[in-house]
Amino acid sequence: MMPHEATDRTAAQGPADDKSARFVIQARLVRIKEQNILFSPSQRAIFALNDTAADIWRSLQEGLPPAAISRKIACGHFDTLEASRHVEAALKDWEHLGLIRPCAPSCCASPDEHVSQMLAVAGRYIQIVYPAAHAFPAITVFKHLEIRRETADIVLQPVEHGDRIHLFRNGDWVLSCPPDELATVLKGELLNDILKHGAYELALHTAALLKGERLALLCGDPGAGKTTLTLALAQAGFGFVADDVTLLDSGGLGVGLPFAPAIKPGSWPLLTEYYPDLDMTPIFRRPDSKRVRYVLPKDFMPLSPSAVGWVFLLRRDRDSKPSLDPVDTIGALRGLLNGAFAPGRELGSTAFDVLTHVIGSAQVYCLTYSRLQDAVELIRRACP
Numbered sequence: 001m002m003p004h005e006a007t008d009r010t011a012a013q014g015p016a017d018d019k020s021a022r023f024v025i026q027a028r029l030v031r032i033k034e035q036n037i038l039f040s041p042s043q044r045a046i047f048a049l050n051d052t053a054a055d056i057w058r059s060l061q062e063g064l065p066p067a068a069i070s071r072k073i074a075c076g077h078f079d080t081l082e083a084s085r086h087v088e089a090a091l092k093d094w095e096h097l098g099l100i101r102p103c104a105p106s107c108c109a110s111p112d113e114h115v116s117q118m119l120a121v122a123g124r125y126i127q128i129v130y131p132a133a134h135a136f137p138a139i140t141v142f143k144h145l146e147i148r149r150e151t152a153d154i155v156l157q158p159v160e161h162g163d164r165i166h167l168f169r170n171g172d173w174v175l176s177c178p179p180d181e182l183a184t185v186l187k188g189e190l191l192n193d194i195l196k197h198g199a200y201e202l203a204l205h206t207a208a209l210l211k212g213e214r215l216a217l218l219c220g221d222p223g224a225g226k227t228t229l230t231l232a233l234a235q236a237g238f239g240f241v242a243d244d245v246t247l248l249d250s251g252g253l254g255v256g257l258p259f260a261p262a263i264k265p266g267s268w269p270l271l272t273e274y275y276p277d278l279d280m281t282p283i284f285r286r287p288d289s290k291r292v293r294y295v296l297p298k299d300f301m302p303l304s305p306s307a308v309g310w311v312f313l314l315r316r317d318r319d320s321k322p323s324l325d326p327v328d329t330i331g332a333l334r335g336l337l338n339g340a341f342a343p344g345r346e347l348g349s350t351a352f353d354v355l356t357h358v359i360g361s362a363q364v365y366c367l368t369y370s371r372l373q374d375a376v377e378l379i380r381r382a383c384p
Contacts, residue, residue: 024173027099029057040099047097052078056090060100066091095164095176102161104171118152119145119190122198122247122257126190127152131160137282138183141260141294142190154193158182180285183294187259191245194257195341200247202351205339206311208246208256210239211383214309215254217246217362219335224314225372228267232376234297235274238383250350252357253305262292270372271295310383311336311364314375322374324382325366332364 027040029049036054038047049057052073059069066087074083094100115135117128119142130139157168165182167174167189177185195203206219207230216238218226227243234240242256249255263271263278272278281293313327313335327335333355342351365382369375 023060023100024103025061025100027094029054029061038099040097043098047099052086053090056087057094060091092162095162098176101173101176102159102166104168104173105157105159115139117142118147118149120147120149121145121190121259122194122200122255124154124194124198125149125152126193127155128186129155129157131158131165134158134160134165134179134182138186138284140282141183141187141284144260144296144300145258153197156186156189158186177287178285180283181287183284184262184286184292187262190259191257194247195245195343198247198343199249200255200343201250201354202248202347203341204246204248204254204336205244205341206246206336207243208241208254209233210241210306211237211309213306215241215246215256215306216310216312216379216383217254217308217336218312218314219338220314220316221338224316225267225369225375226314227261227263228270228372229314229375229379231261231263231271231295231297232274232372233379234299236376236380239299240297248308248354248358249305250354251305252308252354252361254308254358255305258300260294260296262286262294265291268293308358308362311359311362312367312379312382313365315366315368316370317368318370320368320370322369322371322378323367324378325368327364327366329359331366332359335364 026042027038030037030039036049036051038049038057040047055073056069059072064072070080070084070087073086074080078086091100113132115130115132117130117139119126119128128142154170159166159168163178164176165179166176167185169189174189175185204217204219206217207226209216209218209230218230220226230240230243240258242258243261244259245257246254247257268278275295278293278295281295283291283293285291311332313331336355336359340347340355342348363382367375367378369378
């Protein structure tokens with residue numbers, strides 16, 4: 001049997017009425033020279049199993065539920081309690097490693113067990129069906145995007161399984177995560193869907209704020225303070241449009257993806273002056289284990305495509321005086337191309353023409369700063 005043939009093989013329902021016993025097997029067990037080897041085709045990874053773990057895996061492939069597997073291996077060298085612990089530990093490890101996963105959720109589940117949220121982002125309609133026990137506080141992160149609509153382009157369904165949440169997209173498994181990462185994972189999946197299916201010419205890795213009828217774009221390397229500065233400006237007379245991604249159409253007009261900005265702990269003290277209730281906001285985790293809080297400015301601006309008036313390339317430097325310096329065309333291109341994304345991934349001539357149009361019509365500056373207040377003041381002066 002070829003490796004890919006082992007992927008997504010569903011273990012049959014065991015004799016016990018145990019819905020949690022249904023798994024999709026995503027690895028292949030072989031025995032080579034008295035060694036049990038578990039091979040994951042999707043990860044191109046191998047894992048060594050002792051004989052007990054191998055017996056558990058084979059029983060899982062046969063469709064036995066956990067309780068039956070425990071009874072089966074207890075007939076060997078373990079008592080029932082110890083056998084149950086071995087089975088529970090093995091299933092937990094394999095699930096975390098992505099070697100097994102639950103089957104797709106049933107559409108016949110009770111409505112009382114779920115909370116549904118319909119969202120609209122950049123012309124895409126997404127329904128999220130949360131397990132009731134884990135809807136809050138993740139659901140609050142996307143509340144400003146809610147609409148009333150019957151049909152969706154995609155359905156995202158987080159499913160609780162043990163101590164993990166498994167995310168399904170239109171019934172297909174996507175990934176699993178701990179419950180406190182759910183909001184971050186959903187935000188990432190929404191972004192992926194828009195970049196893959198949205199109508200745009202070029203996606204820029206920039207924040208966007210509205211001043212008058214024009215957009216001010218902020219971009220910079222990680223650590224440049226883009227999110228913190230965006231939130232401060234949103235409380236200083238600018239309308240919040242986007243924190244991380246701005247889409248450009250064929251005419252060079254921009255539309256921001258208005259997801260709530262994720263604030264890392266280092267920025268919490270800086271932003272309490274602008275957002276006094278920040279300490280009351282729920283804390284989530286990213287897949288890299290870093291903690292974040294999501295905050296949406298009150299002056300949230302869901303708007304039609306707008307022209308780009310200013311571009312600010314951020315340079316945070318403790319030892320430099322605050323300054324705002326014009327940037328030449330080459331520097332502007334390099335700054336905006338950093339992290340830019342085009343449909344099909346290749347930056348074609350049309351996307352490049354859009355970018356050159358934006359740079360040709362906008363004022364582009366390099367903003368050097370150390371203190372947040374200095375950066376806010378310099379941008380306010382540049383955007384009358």
